[in-house]
Amino acid sequence: MLAFAATSTSDRSPGLFQVDEAMVDDIAALVAAEDRGMVMNLLVDLHPVDLAVLMERLPEVEARQVFAWLPPELAGDVLAELDAVEREPLLVGISGERLRKLIDELDTDDAVDVLSELPDRRVADVLPKLEDTYDLTALLTYPEQSAGGLMAREFVAVPSSVTAFEATEAVRHRARDIDEIYSVFVLTTDGHLKGVVSLKDLMLSPADMPLEDLMQTDVVSVPTGMDQEEVARIMERYDLVSLPVLDEDGVMAGRITIDDVMRVVRTEAEEDMQLMSGVSGAEQPGDSVLRISRGRMPWLLVGLIGAGLSGTVIGTFEATLEQAVVLAAFIPIVTAMGGNAAVQSAAIAVQGLSSGKLWPGDLMRRMGKEMLVAIVNGILLATLLCLTIFFLQLGDVTRLVLTLGLTMFTVILLATTNGALVPFVLKKMGIDPASAMGPFVTTLNDIIGLTVYFIYATALYL
Amino acid sequence: MLAFAATSTSDRSPGLFQVDEAMVDDIAALVAAEDRGMVMNLLVDLHPVDLAVLMERLPEVEARQVFAWLPPELAGDVLAELDAVEREPLLVGISGERLRKLIDELDTDDAVDVLSELPDRRVADVLPKLEDTYDLTALLTYPEQSAGGLMAREFVAVPSSVTAFEATEAVRHRARDIDEIYSVFVLTTDGHLKGVVSLKDLMLSPADMPLEDLMQTDVVSVPTGMDQEEVARIMERYDLVSLPVLDEDGVMAGRITIDDVMRVVRTEAEEDMQLMSGVSGAEQPGDSVLRISRGRMPWLLVGLIGAGLSGTVIGTFEATLEQAVVLAAFIPIVTAMGGNAAVQSAAIAVQGLSSGKLWPGDLMRRMGKEMLVAIVNGILLATLLCLTIFFLQLGDVTRLVLTLGLTMFTVILLATTNGALVPFVLKKMGIDPASAMGPFVTTLNDIIGLTVYFIYATALYL
Numbered sequence: 007m008l009a010f011a012a013t014s015t016s017d018r019s020p021g022l023f024q025v026d027e028a029m030v031d032d033i034a035a036l037v038a039a040e041d042r043g044m045v046m047n048l049l050v051d052l053h054p055v056d057l058a059v060l061m062e063r064l065p066e067v068e069a070r071q072v073f074a075w076l077p078p079e080l081a082g083d084v085l086a087e088l089d090a091v092e093r094e095p096l097l098v099g100i101s102g103e104r105l106r107k108l109i110d111e112l113d114t115d116d117a118v119d120v121l122s123e124l125p126d127r128r129v130a131d132v133l134p135k136l137e138d139t140y141d142l143t144a145l146l147t148y149p150e151q152s153a154g155g156l157m158a159r160e161f162v163a164v165p166s167s168v169t170a171f172e173a174t175e176a177v178r179h180r181a182r183d184i185d186e187i188y189s190v191f192v193l194t195t196d197g198h199l200k201g202v203v204s205l206k207d208l209m210l211s212p213a214d215m216p217l218e219d220l221m222q223t224d225v226v227s228v229p230t231g232m233d234q235e236e237v238a239r240i241m242e243r244y245d246l247v248s249l250p251v252l253d254e255d256g257v258m259a260g261r262i263t264i265d266d267v268m269r270v271v272r273t274e275a276e277e278d279m280q281l282m283s284g285v286s287g288a289e290q291p292g293d294s295v296l297r298i299s300r301g302r303m304p305w306l307l308v309g310l311i312g313a314g315l316s317g318t319v320i321g322t323f324e325a326t327l328e329q330a331v332v333l334a335a336f337i338p339i340v341t342a343m344g345g346n347a348a349v350q351s352a353a354i355a356v357q358g359l360s361s362g363k364l365w366p367g368d369l370m371r372r373m374g375k376e377m378l379v380a381i382v383n384g385i386l387l388a389t390l391l392c393l394t395i396f397f398l399q400l401g402d403v404t405r406l407v408l409t410l411g412l413t414m415f416t417v418i419l420l421a422t423t424n425g426a427l428v429p430f431v432l433k434k435m436g437i438d439p440a441s442a443m444g445p446f447v448t449t450l451n452d453i454i455g456l457t458v459y460f461i462y463a464t465a466l467y468l
Numbered sequence: 469m470l471a472f473a474a475t476s477t478s479d480r481s482p483g484l485f486q487v488d489e490a491m492v493d494d495i496a497a498l499v500a501a502e503d504r505g506m507v508m509n510l511l512v513d514l515h516p517v518d519l520a521v522l523m524e525r526l527p528e529v530e531a532r533q534v535f536a537w538l539p540p541e542l543a544g545d546v547l548a549e550l551d552a553v554e555r556e557p558l559l560v561g562i563s564g565e566r567l568r569k570l571i572d573e574l575d576t577d578d579a580v581d582v583l584s585e586l587p588d589r590r591v592a593d594v595l596p597k598l599e600d601t602y603d604l605t606a607l608l609t610y611p612e613q614s615a616g617g618l619m620a621r622e623f624v625a626v627p628s629s630v631t632a633f634e635a636t637e638a639v640r641h642r643a644r645d646i647d648e649i650y651s652v653f654v655l656t657t658d659g660h661l662k663g664v665v666s667l668k669d670l671m672l673s674p675a676d677m678p679l680e681d682l683m684q685t686d687v688v689s690v691p692t693g694m695d696q697e698e699v700a701r702i703m704e705r706y707d708l709v710s711l712p713v714l715d716e717d718g719v720m721a722g723r724i725t726i727d728d729v730m731r732v733v734r735t736e737a738e739e740d741m742q743l744m745s746g747v748s749g750a751e752q753p754g755d756s757v758l759r760i761s762r763g764r765m766p767w768l769l770v771g772l773i774g775a776g777l778s779g780t781v782i783g784t785f786e787a788t789l790e791q792a793v794v795l796a797a798f799i800p801i802v803t804a805m806g807g808n809a810a811v812q813s814a815a816i817a818v819q820g821l822s823s824g825k826l827w828p829g830d831l832m833r834r835m836g837k838e839m840l841v842a843i844v845n846g847i848l849l850a851t852l853l854c855l856t857i858f859f860l861q862l863g864d865v866t867r868l869v870l871t872l873g874l875t876m877f878t879v880i881l882l883a884t885t886n887g888a889l890v891p892f893v894l895k896k897m898g899i900d901p902a903s904a905m906g907p908f909v910t911t912l913n914d915i916i917g918l919t920v921y922f923i924y925a926t927a928l929y930l
Contacts, residue, residue, distance in 0.1 A: 026827075027827065027829050051686070053706060055705050055706060059824070062825070174671060177668070177671065177672070178671075178672050181668065181672050186668075186709075187668045188650070188709075205667045205668060205671065206639070206643065206648075206649045206667060208671070209636060209639065209640075209667065209670070209671050210639065210640050210643050224513070241730070242727075242730040242731070242734065243517050244515060244517060245727035245730075247648075247650075247709050247726060247727075264709060264726050264730075265704075265707035265709075267730075268703070268704040268707075268726075268729075268730070268733065269704070271730070271733050271734065271737075272704065272733065272823070275733075275737035275740075276819050276823070278737075278741070279740070279741070279744070279815055279818075279819060280815055280816075280819075282741070282744060282745075282815075283744075283811045283812055283814070283815035283905065284808055284811065284812055285812050285815055285816065289816055290825070291816060291820040291825050291826050291830075291834070292825070295837060295840045295841050295844065296844070298816075298837075298841045299841050299844040299845050302809075302812045302841070302845060303845060303848065305808060305812070306805065306808055306809065306812075306845060306849060307849075307852075309804045309805060309808040310801065310804070310805060310849060310852070310853065312804065313800040313801040313803075313804035313805065314801065314856070316800035316801075316804075317797040317798055317799075317800055317801055318797070320796055320797040320799070320800070321794070321797040324793055324794070324797075327793050327796055328793050331786055331789050331790050331793065331796075332783070332786070334782055334789055334793075334796040334799065335779040335780070335782040335783040335786075336779055337779075337782070337796065337799050337800070338775040338778035338779055338782070338799070338803060338914055338918070339772065339775040339776065339778075339779055341775075341800060341803065342771045342772070342774065342775035342778075342907075342910075342911065342914065343768065343771060343772060343775065345910075346746055346767060346768055346771040346907055347764075347768065349745045349746065350745055350746055350747050350764045350767070350768075352745070353741055353742055353744075353745035353747055354742075354747065354751055354753060354760075356741075357738050357741060357742075358753040361734070361738070362521070363524070363752070363753050363754070364753050365489065367489055368753075372753070375757060375760075378757045379757050379760045379761050379764070382757065382758070382761040383761050383764060383765060383768060386765065387768060387769075387772060390769075390772070391772065394776070443741075443745065445804075445808050448804075448807075449804065452800055452804065456800070
């Protein structure tokens with residue numbers, strides 16, 4: 007039973023519905039004792055998603071054993087739910103015949119995901135023996151992150167001359183192959199998309215009604231080459247559960263369903279967050295230490311070089327610093343405030359550009375507004391800092407208040423505006439604007455902030 | 469026509485399908501000329517989503533005029549697509565009668581969204597006159613971000629004793645009210661959920677088949693109080709397009725459809741990104757300067773206080789600094805590397821906890837792995853920094869190499885491990901782990917890093 011309506015959810019971890027640590031341990035023990043019956047008993051009611059979680063959590067040997075015990079249709083579904091890195095160990099020792107059976111159980115979009123991550127030798131071996139060899143060979147040619155890579159070849163298509171009754175028969179005919187059917191696509195004889203009829207409309211129409219009169223003709227469709235992120239945006243925007251994909255000749259090549267797109271949205275959000283945090287290569291918690299280290303090193307190096315430049319700025323003004331060592335104590339304030347203000351305005355620009363609320367032409371208006379925000383915040387923070395210095399009677403109060411008041415205001419103004427500018431520039435250059443929010447913008451503003459600070463300080467102290 | 473399959477998409481901005489700057493200007497001019505016919509001509513084929521974009525981009529007066537010209541069913545749909553801040557100006561001058569008509573066109577989930585943002589006085593005025601007064605009054609009692617706040621009251625429910633034919637008749641009966649029907653819910657006489665039948669299965673079954681035999685009984689459902697983020701996770705996890713919501717007595721109270729959840733996923737991702745960037749209050753590009761300033765100020769203050777503490781650390785070691793002013797030049801390196809390393813490991817922990825790949829019990833294993841990553845990266849970066857100091861013959865090379873090599877290694881080790889630790893702790897405390905990635909973790913590591921640095925420096929220099 008999957009229904010957990012009655013159970014309290016407050017203390018359940020997200021993602022942890024049926025499988026918990028105790029269950030993983032129990033199953034590992036039962037597998038070690040080779041108690042197949044008991045294991046299958048425990049697993050029989052689990053959803054493939056939960057089985058996939060179990061596979062990830064079990065030690066490799068036990069996972070492989072449980073996977074081998076699963077009937078092919080269930081094992082296939084589990085395979086489809088797993089990430090590539092987690093799938094690999096389960097497929098190492100598996101026979102060609104079993105692999106063929108598992109893949110044959112999958113819809114073509116999932117089958118092609120599994121195939122595309124197998125070693126070439128295994129693909130060459132198994133592909134010709136599959137039921138959908140032709141469709142899968144075609145799907146394998148599309149880039150994984152494109153509409154073509156997301157789509158499945160399973161869809162119900164009829165000519166516009168058929169009646170509602172005949173279209174229903176067509177659905178019936180395909181029902182065994184296709185898990186989710188939300189609509190019937192109406193195609194011309196040469197495969198061009200003419201319209202779409204929802205299952206609901208089909209069901210509610212008189213049996214002899216021609217689809218010609220029933221179909222909606224304003225159909226949203228996408229080309230096979232469209233990036234998956236844009237596909238997701240379109241399905242979200244137009245509230246679609248199923249989206250036809252057309253090849254370069256306008257012939258319907260497949261359809262994308264909403265469940266695949268939900269995964270895209272989640273994955274892209276994770277990638278953005280990693281980009282913002284200076285992690286590359288889509289790091290997963292299960293990755294090896296060296297792989298993780300390699301994915302993080304590039305941005306750490308960028309950070310090191312950037313900080314080296316900041317250090318050079320400080321070194322250049324060593325004479326000023328020797329004059330008043332107290333100035334060193336305010337270095338973290340200058341860098342932190344610049345970095346924070348820049349990241350804030352960058353975040354809003356990145357989101358606005360990505361959701362379509364900001365258009366590239368809005369740059370000047372956006373910068374103007376950010377400048378106003380910066381003036382308000384800059385004055386407030388500069389005043390606060392000056393009052394603090396005054397009341398704590400830090401160093402040479404007059405000079406320090408002047409230096410830091412001016413620095414704070416200037417730095418916040420520059421950082422807030424360049425934070426909003428950089429995403430627009432990156433977008434124009436075809437780079438993901440989210441990169442603006444990684445170590446790049448903070449490092450840039452460290453350098454700008456320190457330069458401003460020491461120029462003011464030198465003018466006032468030397 | 470919405471089909472843009474044939475047009476190239478590469479140079480089209482995301483979110484910008486039918487409406488562009490030229491069109492906004494044209495329509496503004498036509499409205500000023502009071503050319504209603506021409507405006508309606510241009511707008512007649514637009515999807516409500518695109519009309520909503522147009523409303524956002526038009527100057528307020530023109531937007532209000534276009535909105536007044538739209539027929540009620542279209543105006544209602546546009547209202548449902550707009551965010552609350554954008555909706556408000558359109559509703560200012562509108563008559564109670566027109567408002568009633570617009571809301572009556574909406575599904576109850578959208579209607580309740582519109583109602584919940586109206587001034588109380590207007591709600592009291594319009595609510596009793598609506599078609600769905602009873603349902604809407606009930607929906608208004610649920611928190612907006614809960615399953616109850618997301619759900620619509622429109623769903624098709626039948627007792628299990630009916631046949632497939634009778635269930636189809638029930639769908640037909642409700643078809644006019646309900647836009648999207650994917651399944652029929654089977655309820656007991658007292659409203660408890662017994663099962664669900666997909667439209668596809670209903671369509672393909674013999675007319676006299678009892679639903680009892682047709683329905684699936686392992687139905688995923690959620691309680692009205694569940695947080696919308698968890699609802700989204702469940703629908704994504706189990707590939708659902710429609711999810712029943714049960715009240716505290718287990719009675720079916722409504723259903724949530726996938727389109728609402730797509731919006732939740734997007735909004736939550738945006739909120740996380742803002743949280744990471746130190747922006748509070750779900751800032752939108754259209755917000756006023758003062759509102760934006762207010763939303764950003766709290767984290768800037770936290771940053772200022774944190775940086776003040778960092779400054780205090782530096783001030784404490786003023787004697788050491790006076791001994792060797794060159795040490796000041798490495799302050800940015802110490803703070804940048806600590807911050808970057810902490811944010812990297814925090815990002816992975818936050819994502820792992822949110823996707824369910826990491827469980828709370830994984831803390832020690834996770835910290836162990838991060839420590840290994842930190843040792844690898846710490847040794848590499850410390851070596852690189854020491855070599856640079858050596859080759860550039862900076863300051864008193866031996867002491868500087870020793871100080872910075874040790875500092876770099878220690879700081880990376882501490883930052884990487886506390887970056888992974890903080891999200892687990894926050895989760896345990898019931899705080900969104902994504903907060904760990906805002907200014908908090910970087911500020912914390914500035915303080916730790918500088919303390920470590922000056923302790924080593926004092927030991928070696930004084």
